[in-house]
Amino acid sequence: MNTLASSPVFEARTTPAWITPAEIGLLGAVWGASFLFMRVAAPEFGAAALVDVRLALGALVLLPFLWRARAQFPLRIWPKLALIGAINSAVPFVLFAWAAQRSPAGVGAICNSMTVLFTALVGFLFFREKISLRRTMALLVGFAGVVVLASGKTEGASIGWAVAAGTGAAVLYGFGINLVRRHVTGLPAAAVAASTLGTSALLMLPFAIAQWPDHAISAKAWGAAAALGVMCTGFAFVFYYRLIARVGPARAATTTYLVPLFAVLWAWMLLGEAVTATMLLSGALILGSVAFSQKAK
Template structure:
């Protein structure tokens, strides 16, 4: 999941000092679980129907925030929101759902961590941001982790296509974050999220209808979709923006390190998808490069 906001932190209370680490941990667990839910639901719903339901449910949960700030969203702004929504939500969600049909849930969670590195790379290539030698090296290390992950096989199956899909989704997240920073600055972040999700849901709707499963999905698949949309998309966004308001976007982004760990752990505990040595090496390279990139920044 990729989100972005520029809210400045407010002074934390005594309660917030101990509550913040707990909330970051809970948010990492929720977003890590999103890859588990996609892994369960994607084979029965297919990517398009799954993503349509996820986007619609997430937008529905966040709709009150958009309604409250509706005066800040004139009609001329909505085409821009639709483009950013496609780049930052609709297409990445479809890519991750497609990958979830073909590889363990932990693979997508590990690829998602590349968002931080792609954000820096896109900023340097297209928006004139300087990354310096140290961060350039960390980018190389992170991409090396992707190569390690993509070259592996799990249970005899080639996971390369799923890794490429997850990496492409992370790249789009990186592009989307840069676009949000430059074109939606000043708008309330809690309203931007439902606006882009709503636009994305409308864009994906024809594909979701066309590819709606012929056989009724199981109760487990429906439950996974509901949790993916309501909890992992809607409620998680609210939690994230609360954290940003309290401690700032920089510190709140530390949840990036927890998502792959929880994603792999949930898949192992609940689906029996044990991490391979290659997955561990790739995750170490990618998360290590993210940590070094943030420190260099």
């Protein structure tokens, strides 16, 4: 491999300026579509079965990265990887899939935006990291957005439990990100993703078998599940890590702001889901708080 050509500095110099914002936009659109695909597939699969299909397909896409780096993954670290996978993939995916059966696609995406703030909060509470006044204020505003979202209704039905599930998933992502930072630093990121997705798929397999639907699953639902696993989980991770290597994690994380916007847009365009005033207000509060927390002091 040509080490100069593969370095972030070289790539940054040779990559046209429009490529990075285009890739950030594309990644936001793909991850926003994941909530649409969950909304389509979850009612037919159920949460456990859908998540296991998603995890397995995502792991298969990333398997070549793990195979290439297999020497860096001795047996002793696999229990740790399995735990991280459960916290950062299996359980959050189940919570989002469960929420997708009970609320519009945009609701889960808006809750997912709290991940940035929960990562800071978990680091402060459990890992002795400092948290600034700016981020503390942002957390309070973000929580207000969650409360507003939970108070909303869709077609007369409360979405409070779906919001609670989505927020719980974001909390788990906060734990997962902190664990990844501390326990798998130095390992190839795409290979780590393959290992955690693969172990999570094995963890979910008994639940998927036990809860596999006894009715035929439509081609539409299978297509949504395949897109969720292959495109939104497997290929999206590859895209994301390549983006981090070129522009750094802070700039790559700006996809956070685009995911709920695309999720709401896709659901409105393709499923005819209404965009409520509650969703707009809560989204503005949560995304505004995340943007405020990321500003330089």
